[in-house]
Structures are given as structure tokens and as C-alpha cells.
Amino acid sequence: MIKLQQVTYAEPLDIHMYDDEPIVIHARSGRLSSDLVLFVHGLTGNRYGYWGNTPQYLLEDLPTADIGLYFYRTAWKRFGIARSIGIEDEAHVLASALLQIRLYRTVTIVGHSMGGLLAKAAIVDLLNRDDRKTLRRVGGLILLACPQLGSLKVPRALKWISQDGRALFPHNETILRIDTLFSSRLSIDRTADPLDR
Amino acid sequence: MDSLSAGIGVPDEQRLTVRGSHSSIINPTHKLADSYVFLRDCLDTSFGPVIAGTEDEEIDIEDARPEDVAAIRELAIRFFGEGVTPEEVLLEFAGEGGVFRVVKRVIVTDDDRRERFSGYFCVIPLSSAAATSILNEEIRGNELTVKHMPSLPEETAALYIGAVAARDYYSRAVVLEALRLHIRYAIALGIRQVLTRPLTIDGLRIVKKHLFQPVRQEGVGHLYRVDTAVRHLPILAGC
Numbered sequence: 001m002i003k004l005q006q007v008t009y010a011e012p013l014d015i016h017m018y019d020d021e022p023i024v025i026h027a028r029s030g031r032l033s034s035d036l037v038l039f040v041h042g043l044t045g046n047r048y049g050y051w052g053n054t055p056q057y058l059l060e061d062l063p064t065a066d067i068g069l070y071f072y073r074t075a076w077k078r079f080g081i082a083r084s085i086g087i088e089d090e091a092h093v094l095a096s097a098l099l100q101i102r103l104y105r106t107v108t109i110v111g112h113s114m115g116g117l118l119a120k121a122a123i124v125d126l127l128n129r130d131d132r133k134t135l136r137r138v139g140g141l142i143l144l145a146c147p148q149l150g151s152l153k154v155p156r157a158l159k160w161i162s163q164d165g166r167a168l169f170p171h172n173e174t175i176l177r178i179d180t181l182f183s184s185r186l187s188i189d190r191t192a193d194p195l196d197r
Numbered sequence: 198m199d200s201l202s203a204g205i206g207v208p209d210e211q212r213l214t215v216r217g218s219h220s221s222i223i224n225p226t227h228k229l230a231d232s233y234v235f236l237r238d239c240l241d242t243s244f245g246p247v248i249a250g251t252e253d254e255e256i257d258i259e260d261a262r263p264e265d266v267a268a269i270r271e272l273a274i275r276f277f278g279e280g281v282t283p284e285e286v287l288l289e290f291a292g293e294g295g296v297f298r299v300v301k302r303v304i305v306t307d308d309d310r311r312e313r314f315s316g317y318f319c320v321i322p323l324s325s326a327a328a329t330s331i332l333n334e335e336i337r338g339n340e341l342t343v344k345h346m347p348s349l350p351e352e353t354a355a356l357y358i359g360a361v362a363a364r365d366y367y368s369r370a371v372v373l374e375a376l377r378l379h380i381r382y383a384i385a386l387g388i389r390q391v392l393t394r395p396l397t398i399d400g401l402r403i404v405k406k407h408l409f410q411p412v413r414q415e416g417v418g419h420l421y422r423v424d425t426a427v428r429h430l431p432i433l434a435g436c
């Protein structure tokens with residue numbers, strides 16, 4: 001994990017510079033933040049260039065939060081036996097990374113597309129480890145266009161040639177297991193109302 | 198299931214559907230983009246209310262400036278729908294001063310000042326003719342313009358509460374208290390009638406709590422009035 005202290009949000013010139021680090025944190029210099037927003041990208045995503053202006057906007061707008069960007073290899077970046085792992089194994093890596101984040105009061109995970117599935121799987125991984133200390137620090141999970149039970153938009157053939165295709169296939173065994181464990185062991189805080197309706 | 202099964206298990210009040218592509222929702226082009234505003238509101242909810250979070254943070258209540266109008270209208274549309282007052286009319290009201298009051302969280306450090314719009318209220322002073330037109334339901338609140346205001350403050354026949362909206366619970370409490378003070382001040386200056394038309398269930402609850410009476414029919418979308426000469430109004434509590 002790397003923490004970059006910056007006056008304003010800036011991405012490195014070489015966007016693959018930190019690819020061996022699971023999490024890069026962008027913090028505003030001169031400020032000690034109590035919260036972390038952790039972004040988890042989706043299929044074929046990258047740490048940088050994927051989220052548009054969102055990290056920059058949030059670092060400007062949120063007075064108490066730093067921005068963390070998680071990176072993992074998906075799709076063709078996984079070609080090669082050594083790099084190809086299933087979503088639950090990847091979730092174990094993310095869960096272990098969450099465990100390393102100790103300097104923040106809360107960590108809110110924002111997962112886009114398959115990144116949302118991965119985030120849910122990481123929380124299930126923490127539940128399975130009974131790591132309550134880390135779980136208590138997870139303040140929220142925000143899912144953006146996340147195929148919670150799989151996606152009909154992913155070509156079926158991908159199921160046979162890619163771990164990610166298997167993970168995204170509708171109602172596949174893995175996401176059903178993750179979703180069942182997630183919803184049976186956690187309940188949604190229905191008083192939380194971001195739209196204040 | 199929908200093609201992405203994205204909404205499964207998520208309560209309505211914690212879900213937002215926005216127009217765009219799978220990737221455009223994570224690439225906002227400006228800070229008022231629906232997906233970005235929703236994400237930020239979710240994060241605010243996740244972090245909990247910011248109650249004067251740092252020593253450098255203040256809550257400001259001030260007259261809206263022209264540059265606040267876009268944020269006001271965006272929040273109004275989210276609460277009340279597309280039929281809200283047009284932007285050019287809101288700009289005219291903002292130019293009048295005292296009609297729109299906005300709540301902002303302001304963070305000032307040695308080398309930086311950041312403002313965040315958190316909510317607003319709109320109270321329009323009405324001329325005698327305009328008040329009559331509103332009471333007769335000849336015009337609705339979203340049709341009011343600066344032409345319906347009296348030429349002199351002392352000629353105000355009634356106040357019309359056009360809108361109250363805030364991004365989060367804490368800001369809402371600040372906005373409501375500021376509105377209460379605003380109306381108490383107007384009453385002290387001799388205003389005897391306050392009108393409003395609640396457009397949400399929450400608005401109706403607040404209207405009833407402050408003993409507004411229906412002019413004709415009860416319920417959301419109907420006109421309510423309070424006679425400020427009546428004693429023991431909750432809005433006057435503490436006077």
C-alpha cells in the first residue's frame with residue numbers, strides 16, 4: 001500500500017507505475033483524514049483512467065476523506081496460468097488489503113460492475129475469518145452498476161474461457177454463494193437514506 | 198431480473214437509476230452530474246453527519262448568489278421534479294436578496310477555502326394582488342416571479358414558502374431552523390399570513406406540525422395557510 005500526499009489530486013505519468021501495489025491512497029497534504037473511500041474497478045479496468053474525474057472531485061469535496069484506488073488484474077491481463085485466479089481468491093487479497101488499513105476510522109468501498117461483486121466477496125471473506133475489527137471499520141458499500149446476480153450482457157462463451165466470465169455468468173454458483181452469505185449475515189441499514197426522501 | 202441485476206436487494210431509498218452508459222456513470226463531466234451527486238450523498242451518509250467536523254469548518258447561512266442557482270435548481274428537481282421554477286426566474290429571485298437563503302458548509306484552511314452547498318429555503322414576499330391570486334388558486338407557486346413581489350417591503354401582504362430542501366439530516370435541521378427564524382422576523386415586522394403548498398409527504402408533515410390550515414383541500418399538493426396573529430403557534434415558540 002502506497003500513500004501519496006498531494007496538494008491536488010494527480011495521477012502518475014506512468015499509470016502502471018504502482019501495478020504491483022493493491023492499494024494506492026491519494027491524500028491531501030497537510031490534512032489528517034479520518035475516512036477512506038476505496039474504489040474497486042470492474043472488468044478490464046485499471047487503477048487510473050477508469051474513474052474519470054471522480055477521485056479528484058471527491059478529494060476536493062470531502063473534508064474528512066482520502067481516496068484509495070484498488071487494482072487487480074482482470075480479463076486479458078490475467079492470461080497466463082499464474083495470473084488467473086477466481087473472484088473468491090481475488091476477494092481474499094482485497095480482504096487482506098482491507099485488514100492492512102488501520103489508520104482510518106471508516107473505509108467506504110465503492111465498487112463498479114465486477115468490482116462491486118469483488119467488494120461483496122471481500123466482505124464475505126472477512127465474515128468467514130470472523131475479523132470483526134476490520135468489518136467494523138467498513139462504513140459502507142456503494143455498488144455502481146454491479147451485476148449482483150450476474151449479467152445478461154456478458155457473452156455466454158466467456159464463461160468457458162475466463163474466470164471473470166464465470167464470475168459474471170447469471171446465477172452462477174460463486175455469486176449465489178457470495179450473495180447468500182452476504183445477505184444472510186448482514187442486514188441493510190434502512191435508516192440510511194442518501195436521497196433523504 | 199434487469200440485465201445487470203444491479204438493484205436486487207437494495208431498498209428504493211438507497212437506489213438511484215441514472216441515464217447513461219455502464220462506464221459514463223463513473224465518469225462525471227461535472228460535479229452536478231446525477232451519478233456524482235448520488236455517490237457523494239452516499240458517502241456523506243456512510244461517514245455519518247458532519248457536525249462541525251473540524252475546527253476549520255463552519256456552517257454559513259446567507260442570501261443565495263447567482264452562482265448558487267444551478268445547485269439550488271438541481272436540488273429542487275431532485276426533491277420536487279422537473280416542474281420547478283425556471284432558472285432565469287430563480288436568478289431574478291436570487292438578485293432580490295432575502296428570497297433565497299442557502300446553507301453552506303465552509304472549510305477554511307491557511308491556503309484554501311472550500312464551500313459546499315447543503316440546502317436552501319425560498320420565501321417569497323407577496324403583494325396583495327399576488328396573495329389573492331395564490332389564495333384563489335389562479336397561480337401556483339412555480340409561476341411566481343419578482344413581479345408578484347411588493348414594490349416596498351411594508352406592502353407585503355403574505356409570505357409564500359416556495360421550497361425547503363437539504364442534502365442531509367444535519368443540513369435539513371439547519372435549514373428548518375433558519376426558516377423558522379426568518380419567518381419569526383417577518384412576523385415581528387407585521388406579516389400576518391404565510392402560505393405554502395407542500396409537495397412531499399415530509400413537507401406536509403412539517404406544515405401540519407406548524408399548524409398550517411388547508412385553504413380548501415388537505416394533503417400533498419394543496420394550499421395551506423397560517424394566520425400569524427394566532428397565539429401559541431409552534432413557529433413563535435420561545436418568543
